[in-house]
Amino acid sequence: MSVRVRFAPSPTGYLHVGGLRTALYNFLFARRHGGKCILRIEDTDRTRLVENAQANLIESLSWAGIEFDESPEIGGEFGPYIQSERFDLYKEYGNKLIESGAAYLAFDTAEELAAMREQQQKAGTDPKYDRNAMRNQFTLGEEETKSLIEAGSPYVVRMTVPTNGEIRFSDIIRGEVVVAGKDIDDQILIKSDGFPTYHLANVIDDHFMGITHVIRGEEWLPSTPKHALLYDAFGWERPQFAHLPLLLNKDKSKLSKRQGSVAVEDFSERGYFKEAFVNFIALLGWNPTSDREIFSIDELIETFSLEKVNKGGAVFDTQKLDWVNAQYLRSLEGQDLAERLLPTLEKSGITGFSLDYIEKVILLMRERIEILPDLLVFADYMFQKPQSYDAAYVLKHWKDTTLELIRPLIDVFSNIADWSHETLHDETMRYCEMKGIKLKDVIHPLRLMITGKSAGAGMFETMAVLGKDECLERFDLYINK
RNA sequence: GGUCCCAUCGACUAACGGUUAGGUCACCAGCCUUUCACGCUGGCAGUAGGGGUUCGAAUCCCCUUGGGAUCACCA
Numbered sequence: 001m002s003v004r005v006r007f008a009p010s011p012t013g014y015l016h017v018g019g020l021r022t023a024l025y026n027f028l029f030a031r032r033h034g035g036k037c038i039l040r041i042e043d044t045d046r047t048r049l050v051e052n053a054q055a056n057l058i059e060s061l062s063w064a065g066i067e068f069d070e071s072p073e074i075g076g077e078f079g080p081y082i083q084s085e086r087f088d089l090y091k092e093y094g095n096k097l098i099e100s101g102a103a104y105l106a107f108d109t110a111e112e113l114a115a116m117r118e119q120q121q122k123a124g125t126d127p128k129y130d131r132n133a134m135r136n137q138f139t140l141g142e143e144e145t146k147s148l149i150e151a152g153s154p155y156v157v158r159m160t161v162p163t164n165g166e167i168r169f170s171d172i173i174r175g176e177v178v179v180a181g182k183d184i185d186d187q188i189l190i191k192s193d194g195f196p197t198y199h200l201a202n203v204i205d206d207h208f209m210g211i212t213h214v215i216r217g218e219e220w221l222p223s224t225p226k227h228a229l230l231y232d233a234f235g236w237e238r239p240q241f242a243h244l245p246l247l248l249n250k251d252k253s254k255l256s257k258r259q260g261s262v263a264v265e266d267f268s269e270r271g272y273f274k275e276a277f278v279n280f281i282a283l284l285g286w287n288p289t290s291d292r293e294i295f296s297i298d299e300l301i302e303t304f305s306l307e308k309v310n311k312g313g314a315v316f317d318t319q320k321l322d323w324v325n326a327q328y329l330r331s332l333e334g335q336d337l338a339e340r341l342l343p344t345l346e347k348s349g350i351t352g353f354s355l356d357y358i359e360k361v362i363l364l365m366r367e368r369i370e371i372l373p374d375l376l377v378f379a380d381y382m383f384q385k386p387q388s389y390d391a392a393y394v395l396k397h398w399k400d401t402t403l404e405l406i407r408p409l410i411d412v413f414s415n416i417a418d419w420s421h422e423t424l425h426d427e428t429m430r431y432c433e434m435k436g437i438k439l440k441d442v443i444h445p446l447r448l449m450i451t452g453k454s455a456g457a458g459m460f461e462t463m464a465v466l467g468k469d470e471c472l473e474r475f476d477l478y479i480n481k
Numbered sequence: 482g483g484u485c486c487c488a489u490c491g492a493c494u495a496a497c498g499g500u501u502a503g504g505u506c507a508c509c510a511g512c513c514u515u516u517c518a519c520g521c522u523g524g525c526a527g528u529a530g531g532g533g534u535u536c537g538a539a540u541c542c543c544c545u546u547g548g549g550a551u552c553a554c555c556a
Contacts, residue, residue, distance in 0.1 A: 010556050045555055110554080126483045127552065156554055174486070183484050183552095191554040198556050222485055222551040245487080252548060283493070283505095290495035290504050310487095310494080313549065317492045320506045330519080367519040378517090393516090443515045455517035 003035025
């Protein structure tokens with residue numbers, strides 16, 4: 001049987017990094033086994049729909065390079081891939097459960113349920129739907145139930161969870177999990193608006209879409225017994241379950257917005273490389289080995305296995321992401337990098353520079369920054385003349401005698417025809433030797449005039465990239481300011 | 482609180498009963514040096530605690546502790 005997995009997000013906003021990792025693992029697993037990866041949109045909660053959320057989700061997923069074999073957009077033989085378009089299927093199979101006794105109708109209002117819970121809390125018992133005391137098929141009887149339906153009373157469909165015995169299922173990551181039937185609530189399967197809850201829709205879809213492995217976050221572990229029960233009630237084979245460890249905040253709670261960015265789009269917008277981000281995310285909760293940190297997507301596919309996924313949650317600490325990103329920054333092709341940076345430059349109003357020039361600047365600075373857009377801050381002077389001069393740097397390196405030391409050097413520069421960093425270096429050295437001074441003594445004043453900053457790339461390389469005219473203009477600008 | 486899951490350096494993790502418990506990030510120091518970086522070398526730092534099982538336990542079992550998830554007509 002060939003592997004079929006799915007990523008099933010709700011269209012309620014942006015793609016969460018935890019969601020990305022789940023999607024990624026599904027994708028890697030499918031590719032690893034030559035199977036299919038499916039995208040299904042779970043929009044059964046009509047009250048939480050968010051405009052454009054689906055498009056947003058798909059954009060983030062595609063940015064990360066996660067491709068689906070079947071999805072709402074691509075289609076496929078098991079569609080539709082949007083749950084709201086499968087309404088009739090849930091209704092039909094919900095009815096089958098009612099017929100077989102695996103589910104029942106309940107007429108309780110929100111107030112009645114609230115009262116029940118309040119009472120339970122007072123009594124110190126666990127909050128759980130009381131099948132024998134509430135208004136449902138069992139307590140009301142056939143007649144009354146029928147007349148209520150005919151009268152148009154709103155109702156929900158609940159799962160008839162066995163009150164004795166235990167439910168067990170196996171999880172690829174966690175092994176055997178056992179829960180007592182009495183501890184499981186009579187889950188609502190169909191809401192009063194007729195839409196199924198996650199539990200029902202998910203099981204029905206996974207079955208009819210031929211899903212072989214359910215790979216999802218650990219937050220679903222507590223409801224998995226209910227799902228197992230549903231598969232059994234339908235007489236369907238259960239898929240393999242794999243519950244991924246959670247991604248955590250620094251305080252170890254489930255990763256949330258409160259403590260930093262969790263939207264994938266935030267990271268793409270900040271300029272992280274997709275390769276680096278995916279690389280980083282993939283290694284949060286799974287490691288093929290421990291002597292390597294950098295993996296291409298193909299290498300991830302080659303080595304991925306669910307058996308090696310960890311059980312414990314992983315803190316989402318982006319310090320290492322910055323390092324991973326820097327590794328990519330230093331290994332990607334210069335031209336590729338220039339093309340990637342171009343849109344960012346344009347957005348910042350930096351135009352009129354050739355791709356070739358941008359590439360040279362990147363190559364010059366790539367070992368000094370971790371994220372490509374940082375170039376605009378770190379090396380702003382490569383795109384405009386210095387707007388200001390670092391005061392402390394001036395104080396330290398521009399003495400009363402500096403000007404008379406520098407002027408003749410500028411004359412030397414003016415006469416250089418081959419404006420390469422080698423020539424600039426050699427000529428400057430010769431000048432220093434002639435004057436009996438150290439290279440240091442002129443390098444800092446030069447840097448000051450050219451960049452205005454104390455930190456930057458090699459001085460002569462920088463000057464070479466900027467070009468002769470630009471450098472001479474900057475000398476003038478500083479001296480005459 | 483009930484149920485379930487989990488537990489190796491600050492963080493990510495490796496070690497399928499036998500290692501001086503390894504690597505990476507971060508941090509610190511030194512080297513390199515033309516500033517800042519990169520790089521190189523070294524350092525700091527961990528098996529939550531207690532019982533078993535075993536010749537031998539980070540690893541298997543039990544208890545304790547700690548953390549987390551979940552208990553909705555949300556997914």
